[in-house]
Amino acid sequence: MAHILHLDASPRGDRSVSRTLSKEFIANWKATHPSDTVTYRDLGHHPVPLIDEPWIAAAYSAPDQYTPEQAAAIRPSNELVDEFLAADRYVFSIPMYNFSIPANFKAYLDQIVRPGRTFSVDETGYKGLVHNKKMTIITARGGTYPEGTPTHAYDLQTPYLKLIFGFIGIVEIDFVHADGLAFGDDARDLAITNAQFALKTAVAQG
Numbered sequence: 001m002a003h004i005l006h007l008d009a010s011p012r013g014d015r016s017v018s019r020t021l022s023k024e025f026i027a028n029w030k031a032t033h034p035s036d037t038v039t040y041r042d043l044g045h046h047p048v049p050l051i052d053e054p055w056i057a058a059a060y061s062a063p064d065q066y067t068p069e070q071a072a073a074i075r076p077s078n079e080l081v082d083e084f085l086a087a088d089r090y091v092f093s094i095p096m097y098n099f100s101i102p103a104n105f106k107a108y109l110d111q112i113v114r115p116g117r118t119f120s121v122d123e124t125g126y127k128g129l130v131h132n133k134k135m136t137i138i139t140a141r142g143g144t145y146p147e148g149t150p151t152h153a154y155d156l157q158t159p160y161l162k163l164i165f166g167f168i169g170i171v172e173i174d175f176v177h178a179d180g181l182a183f184g185d186d187a188r189d190l191a192i193t194n195a196q197f198a199l200k201t202a203v204a205q206g
């Protein structure tokens, strides 16, 4: 039995392609794995706080040294990290904004990439602390960024997500891109159909 963390980062509702695709993935997953459990986080509609100076001071000191202000600042991060570490598998839907991730997802990463909790650092360097987890990342993007084309370099979303989750130890990441959504109805329909197919395959593969 696996526990899944399902997260949507689009601030849109029913019009969101990434949100629609992740919802379908979870429905298919539950049909195939009825005993698995799911925690849902709607980052798009309920963003997490930005980190601030008391947060940083707390993240780099021992809990018994926290001032009341620092304890309050780090509390949401503790809850988000606990939630993140409790999952075996992640299904994150993340639109491309300005060739990268939306600010709400960056704020989430700043809360969960925590020294001593999701990575460690010592004289030998940095080490990820999150192991044996699988991640499916669903993106929705107006343009297309195929390898071997000039626009490939504009995709700062995929390499950044690979890097940051690799940094904390997550290396099994599947990307499903719904691309070219701004290129007319036919291109949009095809992109969504292809993404749906890829996600069904991902569910079947477990």
Ligand SMILES: Cc1cc2nc3c(=O)[nH]c(=O)nc-3n(C[C@H](O)[C@H](O)[C@H](O)COP(=O)(O)O)c2cc1C
Residues within 6 Å of the ligand: 010, 011, 012, 015, 016, 017, 018, 019, 094, 095, 096, 097, 098, 099, 100, 140, 141, 142, 143, 144, 181
């Ligand atoms: C503020 C903003 C910035 C965007 N920047 C990009 C971009 O840099 N590249 C791209 O391909 N699409 C871009 N788009 C298009 C979105 O990625 C596309 O509309 C996608 O469907 C949004 O995800 P959603 O449907 O899940 O809300 C942008 C959209 C918005 C609203």
